[in-house]
Amino acid sequence: MLKMKEEDEEEWNPPLMATYKHLLDDPEQHRRLLLDNNVTDDDEQVQVPPVIDLHDDDEQCRAAMIVRAASEWGFFQVTNHGVPQPLLDELHQAQLAVFRRPFQRKLREPLLGLESSPESYRWGTPTATCLEQLSWSEAYHIPLMTIMTPGGAADTDTKTRALRLVIEEVSAAMSKLALQLAGILVAGIDEDEAAVAQCTRISTCFLRLNRYPAAAESGGPKALFGLCPHTDSDFLTIVHQQDAVGGLQLLNKAGRWVAVRPNPGALIVNVGDLLQAWSNDRYRSVEHRVVLPSPSAATDRFSAAFFLCPAYDTLIRPRCCSGDPPRYRSFTFGEYRNQIKEDVRLTGRKLGLQRFRLHQEEDTAAAHCDFPSTKPTSI
Ligand SMILES: O=C(O)CCC(=O)C(=O)O
Numbered sequence: 038m039l040k041m042k043e044e045d046e047e048e049w050n051p052p053l054m055a056t057y058k059h060l061l062d063d064p065e066q067h068r069r070l071l072l073d074n075n076v077t078d079d080d081e082q083v084q085v086p087p088v089i090d091l092h093d094d095d096e097q098c099r100a101a102m103i104v105r106a107a108s109e110w111g112f113f114q115v116t117n118h119g120v121p122q123p124l125l126d127e128l129h130q131a132q133l134a135v136f137r138r139p140f141q142r143k144l145r146e147p148l149l150g151l152e153s154s155p156e157s158y159r160w161g162t163p164t165a166t167c168l169e170q171l172s173w174s175e176a177y178h179i180p181l182m183t184i185m186t187p188g189g190a191a192d193t194d195t196k197t198r199a200l201r202l203v204i205e206e207v208s209a210a211m212s213k214l215a216l217q218l219a220g221i222l223v224a225g226i227d228e229d230e231a232a233v234a235q236c237t238r239i240s241t242c243f244l245r246l247n248r249y250p251a252a253a254e255s256g257g258p259k260a261l262f263g264l265c266p267h268t269d270s271d272f273l274t275i276v277h278q279q280d281a282v283g284g285l286q287l288l289n290k291a292g293r294w295v296a297v298r299p300n301p302g303a304l305i306v307n308v309g310d311l312l313q314a315w316s317n318d319r320y321r322s323v324e325h326r327v328v329l330p331s332p333s334a335a336t337d338r339f340s341a342a343f344f345l346c347p348a349y350d351t352l353i354r355p356r357c358c359s360g361d362p363p364r365y366r367s368f369t370f371g372e373y374r375n376q377i378k379e380d381v382r383l384t385g386r387k388l389g390l391q392r393f394r395l396h397q398e399e400d401t402a403a404a405h406c407d408f409p410s411t412k413p414t415s416i
């Protein structure tokens with residue numbers, strides 16, 4: 038009986054439809070989303086971010102490809118990345134179960150049953166005043182510190198312990214990969230060994246588990262953002278698209294949204310704001326978004342993203358080469374994070390790097406804050 042209830046969609050879907058009905062029912066909102074934002078999930082696959090085989094014997098060539106992709110695209114895909122496929126499959130299964138818990142439980146219960154559980158659950162966009170600001174998704178934000186801190190979980194059940202273990206293993210494998218890639222990117226700019234160490238402390242890293250409910254659930258054939266356009270506020274991100282349902286798109290240099298179709302066996306890597314500032318714009322933190330799968334797909338989309346962040350007191354100081362003037366003032370990660378929170382609170386938007394630019398130029402403003410509120414959202 039309980040099982041049947043848990044499997045009832047009405048029980049486990051967040052009330053997105055009811056909460057945002059006023060926006061969904063407004064044809065003008067849809068017109069703006071379709072025309073101004075060109076939201077469609079069937080972008081031609083005219084370009085694909087480079088796929089880099091990390092087993093390639095030629096280490097120098099591999100590093101050069103990574104540096105080039107980060108400069109030209111801000112995005113690339115890696116194969117033979119060292120995160121075991123069975124582990125990723127296990128995470129996917131665990132994620133299905135996690136999101137198929139009753140909504141009220143997701144709101145109230147900490148995911149990992151830890152005594153101090155800073156992991157948080159987000160659904161929709163509490164501050165959205167138009168469809169362009171609405172992310173039709175739910176997510177768990179899990180700081181690595183949570184799972185690395187021993188103790189406090191002794192009284193949790195077997196399922197929760199198993200979940201914690203798989204999250205721990207994925208985080209460990211992804212952080213190893215992220216550190217390896219960050220090392221290559223940092224070395225591409227700065228020979229100083231200390232620079233690598235400075236940017237790659239993992240105390241503030243986090244894993245995010247995303248679920249994008251099928252568009253059918255939104256009540257019809259409407260285009261919606263699963264995740265609003267944004268840049269990541271970290272150093273480097275690794276994303277696993279867990280199934281064949283696409284939707285991730287990036288804004289290319291020509292200002293065109295390009296679909297990043299799921300590539301089985303590949304992980305997606307993207308440059309974050311901190312790496313862009315640190316590299317004085319040689320690496321690009323590009324805007325990206327998730328568009329909901331077409332209603333005909335009628336399938337939820339799942340992804341997991343690992344965010345490599347430095348310690349809050351790490352100073353991000355642009356590394357300039359050959360007389361290039363610094364384009365940003367130095368700032369700490371903590372300062373950056375607080376500024377984003379403040380901007381979102383006051384304006385509803387993340388202003389990001391443009392806040393720290395020394396010479397105000399055009400900059401893309403993302404509408405989405407990628408740091409969740411620390412409190413679970415209520416209806
Ligand atoms: O779900 C995805 O493919 C991308 C997720 C993402 O961009 C994020 O969580 O910041």
Ligand SMILES: [Fe+2]
Pocket residue numbers: 267268269274325407
């Ligand atoms: Fe992102």
